[in-house]
Amino acid sequence: MHELPVTESILKIVLKHALMNNVKRVTAVYLQIGKLSDLEDEWIQRYFDYLSKDTVAQGAKLVIERMPIMVQCSGCSTSYEAEAAKLGDLVCPDCGEKEGTLISGREYYIKDMEVQ
Amino acid sequence: MDEVRMIEVKEEILADNIQVAAGVRARLQNTKTMLVNLMSSPGSGKTSLILQTIANLKDSVRLGVIEADIESKVDAEKVAARGIQAVQLRTGGFCHLDATMVTQGIDALPVDDLDCVIIENVGNLVCPAEFDTGAHKNVMILSVPEGDDKPLKYPLMFSICDLLLINKMDYLSLSDFDLSALRKRVMVLNPGIVILEVSCKTGAGIENWVNWLSAQIETFKGLK
Secondary structure, eight states, X not given: OXXXXXXXXXXXXXXXXXXXXXXXXXXXXXXXXXXXXOOOHHHHHHHHHHXXXXXXXXXXXXXXXXEOOEEEETTTOOEEXXXXXXXXXXXXXXXXXXXXXXXXXXXXXXXXXXXX | OOOOEEEEEEXXXXXXXXXXXXHHHHHHHHTTOEEEEEEOSTTSSHHHXXXXXXXXXXXXXXXXXXXXXXXXXXXXXXXXXTTOEEEEEEOTTOSSOOHHHHHHHHHTSOGXXXXXXXXXXXXXXXXXXXXXXXXXXXXXEXXXXXXXXXXXXXXXXXXXXXXXXXXXXXXXXXXXXXXXXXXXXXXXXXXXXXXXXXXXXXXXXXXXXXXXXXXXXXHHHHOO
Protein backbone atom coordinates (compact mmCIF):
# COMPACT_ATOMS: atom_id res chain seq x y z
CA MET A 1 0.00 0.00 0.00
CA HIS A 2 2.88 2.34 0.67
CA GLU A 3 4.93 1.34 -2.35
CA LEU A 4 4.71 4.84 -3.87
CA PRO A 5 6.58 6.81 -1.17
CA VAL A 6 9.09 3.97 -0.85
CA THR A 7 9.69 4.01 -4.60
CA GLU A 8 10.13 7.80 -4.52
CA SER A 9 12.86 7.32 -1.93
CA ILE A 10 14.54 4.62 -4.02
CA LEU A 11 14.57 6.85 -7.11
CA LYS A 12 15.91 9.83 -5.17
CA ILE A 13 18.83 7.80 -3.81
CA VAL A 14 19.51 6.24 -7.24
CA LEU A 15 19.57 9.64 -8.97
CA LYS A 16 21.85 11.08 -6.28
CA HIS A 17 24.39 8.30 -6.84
CA ALA A 18 24.02 8.56 -10.62
CA LEU A 19 24.88 12.25 -10.44
CA MET A 20 27.85 11.70 -8.10
CA ASN A 21 29.26 9.06 -10.44
CA ASN A 22 28.60 10.82 -13.72
CA VAL A 23 26.35 8.06 -14.97
CA LYS A 24 24.66 8.10 -18.40
CA ARG A 25 22.19 5.36 -17.72
CA VAL A 26 21.14 3.19 -14.79
CA THR A 27 20.34 -0.32 -15.98
CA ALA A 28 19.61 -2.13 -12.71
CA VAL A 29 19.19 -1.40 -9.01
CA TYR A 30 19.85 -4.13 -6.43
CA LEU A 31 17.67 -3.95 -3.34
CA GLN A 32 17.51 -5.99 -0.16
CA ILE A 33 14.07 -6.09 1.43
CA GLY A 34 13.20 -8.24 4.43
CA LYS A 35 10.42 -10.80 4.13
CA LEU A 36 8.61 -9.12 7.02
CA SER A 37 7.88 -6.17 4.74
CA ASP A 38 4.63 -6.25 2.81
CA LEU A 39 5.95 -4.48 -0.27
CA GLU A 40 4.86 -5.98 -3.57
CA ASP A 41 7.78 -6.31 -6.00
CA GLU A 42 5.58 -5.81 -9.04
CA TRP A 43 4.18 -2.52 -7.77
CA ILE A 44 7.56 -1.14 -6.82
CA GLN A 45 8.73 -1.75 -10.40
CA ARG A 46 5.56 -0.21 -11.85
CA TYR A 47 5.84 2.91 -9.76
CA PHE A 48 9.55 3.12 -10.48
CA ASP A 49 8.91 2.95 -14.25
CA TYR A 50 6.38 5.75 -13.90
CA LEU A 51 8.46 8.00 -11.65
CA SER A 52 11.76 7.50 -13.49
CA LYS A 53 10.53 8.63 -16.90
CA ASP A 54 12.92 11.13 -18.50
CA THR A 55 15.64 10.49 -15.92
CA VAL A 56 18.87 8.49 -16.30
CA ALA A 57 17.13 5.70 -14.39
CA GLN A 58 14.40 5.25 -16.97
CA GLY A 59 14.10 1.57 -17.88
CA ALA A 60 16.21 0.36 -14.95
CA LYS A 61 15.29 -3.04 -13.60
CA LEU A 62 14.80 -3.38 -9.85
CA VAL A 63 16.29 -6.62 -8.61
CA ILE A 64 14.86 -7.37 -5.19
CA GLU A 65 16.57 -9.83 -2.93
CA ARG A 66 14.11 -10.92 -0.25
CA MET A 67 16.01 -11.30 2.99
CA PRO A 68 14.91 -14.26 5.12
CA ILE A 69 13.21 -14.00 8.49
CA MET A 70 15.77 -15.39 10.92
CA VAL A 71 15.03 -16.52 14.44
CA GLN A 72 17.50 -17.30 17.20
CA CYS A 73 16.60 -20.26 19.38
CA SER A 74 16.16 -19.41 23.08
CA GLY A 75 17.47 -22.85 24.03
CA CYS A 76 20.64 -23.53 22.03
CA SER A 77 21.16 -20.12 20.28
CA THR A 78 21.06 -21.70 16.81
CA SER A 79 19.80 -19.30 14.12
CA TYR A 80 17.25 -20.65 11.69
CA GLU A 81 14.89 -19.36 9.02
CA ALA A 82 11.15 -19.07 9.72
CA GLU A 83 8.10 -18.30 7.60
CA ALA A 84 6.12 -15.22 8.69
CA ALA A 85 2.92 -17.24 9.06
CA LYS A 86 4.62 -19.81 11.28
CA LEU A 87 6.17 -17.44 13.81
CA GLY A 88 3.65 -18.68 16.37
CA ASP A 89 4.67 -22.31 16.01
CA LEU A 90 8.44 -22.25 16.11
CA VAL A 91 10.45 -25.39 16.58
CA CYS A 92 14.23 -25.22 16.59
CA PRO A 93 15.61 -27.68 14.00
CA ASP A 94 18.56 -28.46 16.28
CA CYS A 95 17.07 -28.91 19.75
CA GLY A 96 13.28 -28.74 19.35
CA GLU A 97 12.94 -25.66 21.61
CA LYS A 98 9.76 -23.68 20.86
CA GLU A 99 10.86 -20.25 22.04
CA GLY A 100 12.92 -17.94 19.88
CA THR A 101 13.73 -14.30 19.09
CA LEU A 102 13.51 -12.52 15.77
CA ILE A 103 16.94 -11.40 14.60
CA SER A 104 16.38 -10.27 11.00
CA GLY A 105 13.83 -9.89 8.23
CA ARG A 106 13.16 -6.14 8.37
CA GLU A 107 15.83 -4.98 5.87
CA TYR A 108 15.12 -1.98 3.65
CA TYR A 109 18.30 -1.37 1.78
CA ILE A 110 19.78 -0.38 -1.58
CA LYS A 111 22.91 -2.44 -2.09
CA ASP A 112 24.30 -1.30 -5.43
CA MET A 113 23.37 -0.40 -8.97
CA GLU A 114 24.45 -1.32 -12.46
CA VAL A 115 25.18 1.68 -14.66
CA GLN A 116 26.66 2.79 -17.94
CA MET B 1 28.32 1.39 -26.17
CA ASP B 2 29.37 2.53 -22.72
CA GLU B 3 30.87 -0.04 -20.43
CA VAL B 4 28.56 -1.47 -17.79
CA ARG B 5 29.84 -1.03 -14.23
CA MET B 6 28.55 -1.44 -10.69
CA ILE B 7 28.29 1.38 -8.17
CA GLU B 8 28.04 0.68 -4.45
CA VAL B 9 25.08 2.49 -2.92
CA LYS B 10 24.73 0.97 0.56
CA GLU B 11 21.91 3.21 1.75
CA GLU B 12 18.76 2.66 3.74
CA ILE B 13 15.80 3.23 1.42
CA LEU B 14 13.98 5.37 3.97
CA ALA B 15 17.11 7.30 5.05
CA ASP B 16 15.40 10.68 4.49
CA ASN B 17 12.49 9.83 6.75
CA ILE B 18 14.78 8.32 9.38
CA GLN B 19 16.72 11.58 9.44
CA VAL B 20 13.63 13.79 9.75
CA ALA B 21 12.31 11.47 12.48
CA ALA B 22 15.56 11.79 14.43
CA GLY B 23 15.18 15.58 14.17
CA VAL B 24 11.63 15.42 15.57
CA ARG B 25 12.83 13.26 18.48
CA ALA B 26 15.70 15.62 19.31
CA ARG B 27 13.50 18.70 19.10
CA LEU B 28 10.92 17.22 21.49
CA GLN B 29 13.68 16.00 23.78
CA ASN B 30 14.61 19.68 24.22
CA THR B 31 11.07 20.76 25.05
CA LYS B 32 10.66 17.63 27.24
CA THR B 33 7.58 16.58 25.29
CA MET B 34 7.22 12.84 24.90
CA LEU B 35 5.78 11.81 21.54
CA VAL B 36 3.69 8.63 21.44
CA ASN B 37 2.68 7.03 18.14
CA LEU B 38 -0.59 5.14 18.52
CA MET B 39 -1.35 2.60 15.79
CA SER B 40 -4.05 0.01 15.11
CA SER B 41 -6.57 -1.22 12.55
CA PRO B 42 -9.61 0.99 11.91
CA GLY B 43 -12.15 0.56 14.69
CA SER B 44 -9.83 -0.96 17.31
CA GLY B 45 -10.35 1.93 19.68
CA LYS B 46 -7.60 4.52 19.11
CA THR B 47 -9.92 7.50 19.61
CA SER B 48 -11.68 5.82 22.57
CA LEU B 49 -8.30 5.18 24.20
CA ILE B 50 -7.27 8.81 23.70
CA LEU B 51 -10.54 10.00 25.24
CA GLN B 52 -10.02 7.65 28.23
CA THR B 53 -6.45 8.93 28.57
CA ILE B 54 -7.66 12.54 28.59
CA ALA B 55 -10.31 11.73 31.21
CA ASN B 56 -7.72 10.11 33.48
CA LEU B 57 -4.67 12.33 33.00
CA LYS B 58 -6.10 15.75 32.20
CA ASP B 59 -5.18 17.16 35.61
CA SER B 60 -1.70 15.67 35.88
CA VAL B 61 -0.32 15.66 32.32
CA ARG B 62 -0.41 18.44 29.74
CA LEU B 63 -1.53 16.48 26.68
CA GLY B 64 -1.70 17.28 22.98
CA VAL B 65 -3.06 15.14 20.17
CA ILE B 66 -2.17 14.87 16.49
CA GLU B 67 -4.98 13.22 14.56
CA ALA B 68 -4.35 11.65 11.18
CA ASP B 69 -7.33 10.87 9.12
CA ILE B 70 -7.76 10.44 5.44
CA GLU B 71 -10.50 13.02 5.02
CA SER B 72 -12.52 13.81 8.12
CA LYS B 73 -12.10 16.01 11.18
CA VAL B 74 -14.37 13.96 13.45
CA ASP B 75 -11.66 12.67 15.79
CA ALA B 76 -9.95 16.03 16.33
CA GLU B 77 -13.29 17.63 17.14
CA LYS B 78 -14.02 14.97 19.77
CA VAL B 79 -10.64 15.57 21.41
CA ALA B 80 -10.84 19.38 21.22
CA ALA B 81 -14.31 19.25 22.80
CA ARG B 82 -12.56 17.96 25.96
CA GLY B 83 -10.33 21.00 26.15
CA ILE B 84 -7.21 19.31 24.78
CA GLN B 85 -4.94 20.84 22.13
CA ALA B 86 -5.55 18.87 18.95
CA VAL B 87 -4.33 19.16 15.39
CA GLN B 88 -5.95 17.36 12.49
CA LEU B 89 -3.65 16.33 9.68
CA ARG B 90 -5.42 15.34 6.53
CA THR B 91 -3.34 12.69 4.93
CA GLY B 92 -5.21 13.07 1.65
CA GLY B 93 -5.45 9.39 0.89
CA PHE B 94 -2.08 8.47 2.33
CA CYS B 95 -2.09 5.25 4.29
CA HIS B 96 0.37 6.34 7.01
CA LEU B 97 2.07 9.34 8.59
CA ASP B 98 5.72 10.03 7.97
CA ALA B 99 8.04 12.23 10.01
CA THR B 100 7.55 15.25 7.73
CA MET B 101 3.77 15.16 8.24
CA VAL B 102 4.27 14.79 11.99
CA THR B 103 6.54 17.86 11.90
CA GLN B 104 3.60 19.88 10.57
CA GLY B 105 1.51 18.65 13.49
CA ILE B 106 4.23 19.53 16.01
CA ASP B 107 4.59 23.01 14.47
CA ALA B 108 0.89 23.62 15.06
CA LEU B 109 0.99 22.62 18.76
CA PRO B 110 2.41 24.64 21.69
CA VAL B 111 4.89 21.84 22.46
CA ASP B 112 6.86 23.98 24.95
CA ASP B 113 3.84 23.74 27.25
CA LEU B 114 3.04 20.05 26.68
CA ASP B 115 4.33 16.96 28.52
CA CYS B 116 3.08 14.45 25.99
CA VAL B 117 1.73 14.44 22.45
CA ILE B 118 -0.16 11.40 21.21
CA ILE B 119 -0.29 10.76 17.46
CA GLU B 120 -3.39 8.91 16.34
CA ASN B 121 -1.92 7.32 13.22
CA VAL B 122 -3.98 6.21 10.21
CA GLY B 123 -5.96 3.04 10.98
CA ASN B 124 -3.81 0.43 9.26
CA LEU B 125 -1.48 -2.33 10.49
CA VAL B 126 0.75 -2.35 7.42
CA CYS B 127 2.13 1.00 6.31
CA PRO B 128 2.55 2.89 9.61
CA ALA B 129 4.94 0.15 10.74
CA GLU B 130 7.43 1.05 8.03
CA PHE B 131 7.64 4.80 8.67
CA ASP B 132 9.35 6.22 11.74
CA THR B 133 7.23 9.17 12.90
CA GLY B 134 9.84 10.54 15.29
CA ALA B 135 7.90 9.18 18.27
CA HIS B 136 9.74 8.23 21.47
CA LYS B 137 7.31 5.37 22.11
CA ASN B 138 5.28 3.22 19.72
CA VAL B 139 2.03 1.83 21.05
CA MET B 140 -0.43 -0.40 19.24
CA ILE B 141 -3.93 -1.59 19.96
CA LEU B 142 -5.26 -4.97 18.93
CA SER B 143 -8.93 -5.50 19.75
CA VAL B 144 -10.34 -8.90 20.64
CA PRO B 145 -12.76 -9.12 17.66
CA GLU B 146 -9.81 -8.81 15.25
CA GLY B 147 -8.49 -12.19 16.34
CA ASP B 148 -5.32 -13.62 17.88
CA ASP B 149 -3.73 -14.40 14.48
CA LYS B 150 -2.85 -10.78 13.68
CA PRO B 151 0.84 -11.08 14.70
CA LEU B 152 1.18 -13.72 11.97
CA LYS B 153 -0.36 -11.46 9.35
CA TYR B 154 1.25 -8.16 10.35
CA PRO B 155 4.48 -9.22 12.05
CA LEU B 156 6.35 -5.98 11.35
CA MET B 157 3.86 -3.86 13.32
CA PHE B 158 4.11 -6.10 16.39
CA SER B 159 7.90 -6.09 16.13
CA ILE B 160 8.31 -2.30 16.42
CA CYS B 161 6.02 -1.47 19.36
CA ASP B 162 6.95 -0.80 22.99
CA LEU B 163 3.46 -1.55 24.25
CA LEU B 164 0.56 -3.65 22.98
CA LEU B 165 -2.89 -2.91 24.35
CA ILE B 166 -5.47 -5.64 23.90
CA ASN B 167 -8.71 -3.70 23.80
CA LYS B 168 -12.37 -4.79 23.96
CA MET B 169 -11.56 -7.35 26.64
CA ASP B 170 -15.27 -7.18 27.49
CA TYR B 171 -15.82 -9.25 24.31
CA LEU B 172 -13.41 -12.00 25.32
CA SER B 173 -15.99 -14.43 26.68
CA LEU B 174 -17.97 -14.19 23.42
CA SER B 175 -14.98 -14.96 21.22
CA ASP B 176 -12.45 -17.72 20.61
CA PHE B 177 -9.56 -15.26 21.03
CA ASP B 178 -6.69 -17.17 22.66
CA LEU B 179 -4.69 -14.79 24.89
CA SER B 180 -1.84 -17.20 25.55
CA ALA B 181 -1.41 -18.00 21.84
CA LEU B 182 -1.38 -14.28 21.12
CA ARG B 183 1.24 -13.58 23.78
CA LYS B 184 3.47 -16.35 22.45
CA ARG B 185 3.23 -15.07 18.87
CA VAL B 186 3.99 -11.51 19.92
CA MET B 187 6.91 -12.45 22.19
CA VAL B 188 8.78 -14.12 19.31
CA LEU B 189 8.55 -10.93 17.29
CA ASN B 190 9.30 -8.61 20.17
CA PRO B 191 10.46 -10.06 23.52
CA GLY B 192 10.72 -6.61 25.13
CA ILE B 193 7.11 -5.59 24.48
CA VAL B 194 4.70 -4.87 27.36
CA ILE B 195 1.19 -6.30 26.90
CA LEU B 196 -1.79 -4.84 28.79
CA GLU B 197 -5.43 -5.89 28.65
CA VAL B 198 -8.03 -3.10 28.62
CA SER B 199 -11.58 -2.25 27.77
CA CYS B 200 -12.06 1.36 26.73
CA LYS B 201 -15.79 0.78 26.99
CA THR B 202 -16.01 -0.48 30.59
CA GLY B 203 -12.79 1.21 31.73
CA ALA B 204 -11.32 -2.10 32.92
CA GLY B 205 -7.52 -2.08 32.85
CA ILE B 206 -7.32 1.58 31.79
CA GLU B 207 -5.57 2.33 35.07
CA ASN B 208 -2.67 0.08 34.01
CA TRP B 209 -2.36 1.94 30.73
CA VAL B 210 -2.39 5.43 32.28
CA ASN B 211 0.12 4.27 34.92
CA TRP B 212 2.39 2.94 32.19
CA LEU B 213 2.09 6.17 30.23
CA SER B 214 2.65 8.38 33.29
CA ALA B 215 5.74 6.39 34.25
CA GLN B 216 7.14 6.69 30.71
CA ILE B 217 6.58 10.46 30.72
CA GLU B 218 8.27 10.78 34.10
CA THR B 219 11.29 8.80 32.95
CA PHE B 220 11.41 10.77 29.72
CA LYS B 221 11.31 14.14 31.48
CA GLY B 222 14.09 13.03 33.79
CA LEU B 223 16.39 12.42 30.83
CA LYS B 224 18.81 15.16 29.92
